[in-house]
Amino acid sequence: MFPSITSTQDILFYVLAVVALVVGFFLAWSLYYLALSLRDMRRATRGIRARVEALWEVIELAREKLQVGSAVFKLAANGIKELAEYVRDYTERAAEPKKRKKKSADQD
Numbered sequence: 381m382f383p384s385i386t387s388t389q390d391i392l393f394y395v396l397a398v399v400a401l402v403v404g405f406f407l408a409w410s411l412y413y414l415a416l417s418l419r420d421m422r423r424a425t426r427g428i429r430a431r432v433e434a435l436w437e438v439i440e441l442a443r444e445k446l447q448v449g450s451a452v453f454k455l456a457a458n459g460i461k462e463l464a465e466y467v468r469d470y471t472e473r474a475a476e477p478k479k480r481k482k483k484s485a486d487q488d
Contacts (some may be wrong), residue, residue, distance in 0.1 A: 386390060 383390075385394075
């Protein structure tokens with residue numbers, strides 16, 4: 381089965397062959413688990429990327445809504461300001477003393 385061992389050099393070659401097999405096995409095993417780890421990292425980064433994109437969409441939507449809301453708020457603020465000025469003018473006019481008309485003797 382095995383060729384005969386005639387010198388220490390033959391033993392060295394057998395030991396080197398076994399070591400090469402063991403190193404090759406562990407190298408293949410390590411590469412396999414490295415490939416699995418990279419695949420899992422790819423899946424995880426895909427999921428994270430999808431979540432980040434969804435977050436950016438929400439941020440963009442909120443920004444757009446706030447821009448529209450700020451425009452509406454400016455219009456509402458101007459309207460409230462004008463209404464407050466109108467009410468102030470109205471109350472100032474109402475608070476002014478009214479001139480009484482003198483009754484004439486003809487109207488009795």
